[in-house]
Amino acid sequence: MAVLAAGPIVLVGAGNMGGAMLAGWLKSGISGADLLVIDPGPPPAMAKLIADNGARHETAAPAGLKAGVLFLAVKPQMMGAVLPPLRGLVGPETIVVSVAAGTTLSFMQSHLGDAAMVRAMPNTPAMIGRGVTGAFANGAVSAEKRDLVHNLLKVSGPVEWVETEADIDAVTAVSGSGPAYVFYLVECMAEAGRKAGLQADLAMRLARETVAGAGELLHQSPDDASKLRQNVTSPGGTTAAALNILMADDGMQPLFDKAIAAARKRAEELAG
Numbered sequence: 047m048a049v050l051a052a053g054p055i056v057l058v059g060a061g062n063m064g065g066a067m068l069a070g071w072l073k074s075g076i077s078g079a080d081l082l083v084i085d086p087g088p089p090p091a092m093a094k095l096i097a098d099n100g101a102r103h104e105t106a107a108p109a110g111l112k113a114g115v116l117f118l119a120v121k122p123q124m125m126g127a128v129l130p131p132l133r134g135l136v137g138p139e140t141i142v143v144s145v146a147a148g149t150t151l152s153f154m155q156s157h158l159g160d161a162a163m164v165r166a167m168p169n170t171p172a173m174i175g176r177g178v179t180g181a182f183a184n185g186a187v188s189a190e191k192r193d194l195v196h197n198l199l200k201v202s203g204p205v206e207w208v209e210t211e212a213d214i215d216a217v218t219a220v221s222g223s224g225p226a227y228v229f230y231l232v233e234c235m236a237e238a239g240r241k242a243g244l245q246a247d248l249a250m251r252l253a254r255e256t257v258a259g260a261g262e263l264l265h266q267s268p269d270d271a272s273k274l275r276q277n278v279t280s281p282g283g284t285t286a287a288a289l290n291i292l293m294a295d296d297g298m299q300p301l302f303d304k305a306i307a308a309a310r311k312r313a314e315e316l317a318g
Contacts, residue, residue: 052139053114055081055198058128060088060096063145064119066173068092070201072099082111084132112137115198118144118154122316125149129157136161141191143198147218148316151184151211162186164195167214167222172202176265179205180217215317219309227305232257 055071057064060083072078078099086105088096096103113135120128125146136142141162144154151163164187168179179199183192192207199205208217232253239249260274267274279285292298 053112053137054102055115055117056084056111056113056135057081057117057119058084058132059119059121060085060092061119061121062170062173063168064117065089065092065095066175066202067117067119067145067198068101069095070175071198072101074197074201082108082113107132107135109134111135113140115194116140116142116158117198118142118146118149120146122146122148125153126157129154133158141187141195143195145179147222148313150317151182153318160186162188162191164192165211165214166195166199166205167217168199168202169221169223170225175202177203178221179203180208180214180221181205182208182211182214212314215310215313216306218313219306222313223309227302228257228261 055076057068060068064083064085065088068081068083071081072095078096078101081096081099081101083092083096083101083103084105084107085092085103088103093103095101111134116132116135118125118128125144136158141164142154142158143164143166145166145168147167149165151165154163155161162184164181164183166179166181169177171177172179179202181195181199183195187195196205196207206217208214232250235253235256236246236250239252240246242249244252264271264274269277275289279289
């Protein structure tokens with residue numbers, strides 16, 4: 047991947063998400079010489095990755111440096127303390143990218159000044175390169191800078207750009223929190239299987255592999271989800287009997303409507 051930034055890519059935070067991005071960048075061909083990681087204590091695996099690839103590591107923002115990309119991958123509750131010391135890294139050509147949930151562009155601007163900024167919401171499968179990220183760019187982001195950020199984000203999976211910052215709250219509710227919904231589906235299927243007479247460990251293995259396999263089929267197939275569902279469903283068969291419950295007026299859709307609405311409302315509250 048060609049790096050077109052006006053300075054180094056500065057990654058703040060080398061935890062799970064930051065570490066996943068760092069590993070993806072290096073795998074994509076970005077040179078360690080173009081990377082600076084700021085973290086007071088990166089995990090041992092990340093410290094080794096940084097050292098082995100010739101990236102620079104600092105425990106705090108170095109003086110006299112302007113970042114080409116300032117990539118913020120710290121926990122949302124830490125942003126208030128982390129941002130002020132980073133202001134010196136922001137120059138006229140810097141683009142700031144945040145993957146901290148609930149941290150608004152206006153909040154970042156209050157600490158870092160007016161700058162080109164992108165607010166992004168990846169999800170945890172990004173850690174294995176199978177995530178999806180929603181992103182919103184402010185008006186200071188040029189087409190070239192947006193392409194650069196797109197390339198940096200896509201190492202963890204597809205990137206979807208939204209039209210308003212408020213849309214990020216909906217992205218958070220659907221895909222940002224979404225992996226937890228899928229994991230809970232596995233738990234529910236396994237528990238229902240246990241109640242149907244299966245050993246608990248067998249029911250869990252069956253549920254886990256079914257959801258993982260169905261997800262991979264959805265990933266590889268050109269058909270949409272409804273078509274794949276129909277392919278499995280024989281008229282009057284066992285799948286149809288189950289779907290009559292799940293697709294009833296009081297079934298999964300209204301439950302998901304309420305769940306997504308609750309998650310979006312909480313995202314809005316966290317964003318202030």
